[in-house]
Amino acid sequence: MASRSYGQYCGVTTAVERVGERWALLIVRDLLVGPRRYTDLKQGLPKIPTNILSTRLKELQEGGVVRRVPIPRCGLVYELTEYGRELEPIVLALGRWGFQQMGDPGEGDIVTADSLTMALRTAYRVDVGGSMPETTYELAVGLVTLGARVAGGALQVWQIAPAAPPVGGALPDVEPDVRIAAGPAIRRVISGELSPDDAIAGGHVHVVDGDPALLARFAATFHIEPGERAA
Numbered sequence: 001m002a003s004r005s006y007g008q009y010c011g012v013t014t015a016v017e018r019v020g021e022r023w024a025l026l027i028v029r030d031l032l033v034g035p036r037r038y039t040d041l042k043q044g045l046p047k048i049p050t051n052i053l054s055t056r057l058k059e060l061q062e063g064g065v066v067r068r069v070p071i072p073r074c075g076l077v078y079e080l081t082e083y084g085r086e087l088e089p090i091v092l093a094l095g096r097w098g099f100q101q102m103g104d105p106g107e108g109d110i111v112t113a114d115s116l117t118m119a120l121r122t123a124y125r126v127d128v129g130g131s132m133p134e135t136t137y138e139l140a141v142g143l144v145t146l147g148a149r150v151a152g153g154a155l156q157v158w159q160i161a162p163a164a165p166p167v168g169g170a171l172p173d174v175e176p177d178v179r180i181a182a183g184p185a186i187r188r189v190i191s192g193e194l195s196p197d198d199a200i201a202g203g204h205v206h207v208v209d210g211d212p213a214l215l216a217r218f219a220a221t222f223h224i225e226p227g228e229r230a231a
Helices: 011-019 024-033 038-044 050-062 088-099 113-123 186-191 196-201 214-221
Strands: 066-071 075-080 135-141 144-151 154-161 178-182 205-210
Touching: 011 024, 011 050, 024 038, 024 050, 024 066, 024 075, 024 088, 024 113, 038 050, 038 113, 050 066, 088 113, 088 186, 113 135, 113 144, 113 154, 135 214, 178 214, 186 196, 186 214, 196 205, 196 214, 205 214
Parallel strands: 135 178
Antiparallel strands: 066 075, 135 144, 144 154, 178 205
């Protein structure tokens, strides 16, 4: 656990002592996507000092949130324990809460494959996805490209570019129904501030391949209303 104690006998206090230190929840966020080597975590969090990353990983292991395990052909990787995976709905709820105040990116702000993956999982509407035909999207935001398949209400997301970490396994062999290229304005499409038609007309989002009407399906499937409470 973190060396600092708040000196209170409270469940919230215990939670904060385990995952409330700077960078800890972002490490958890990335591990919710999948197991990662130390170098993968450092690459996904480029501004974290190496000594802080090592310290946080040690604290998360001591708190029973993360464990270090060997994987063939990959060496030692970090993964969430069963206890750590219980943080997923909490992280998704925090993502929905924070999404409402994101605004436009600041200078130097980046999008990583893991952060975009969790953004899609945060915005995914299972009720809408379950009513839609099976659809596979390819979404490029800056240098990051993801695949996302919605089938029978289930969401699967995988990393296409940059090259996925070797612990991620083989990419699904499926052709996307639509390829979408976007910048920060994709946030406005997900929030409903910018309609799919206006996003295309204004050059904020480009349908590179496939039916442009599928952008409206994407916007309905991945959507966060301003002021919406997490389910």
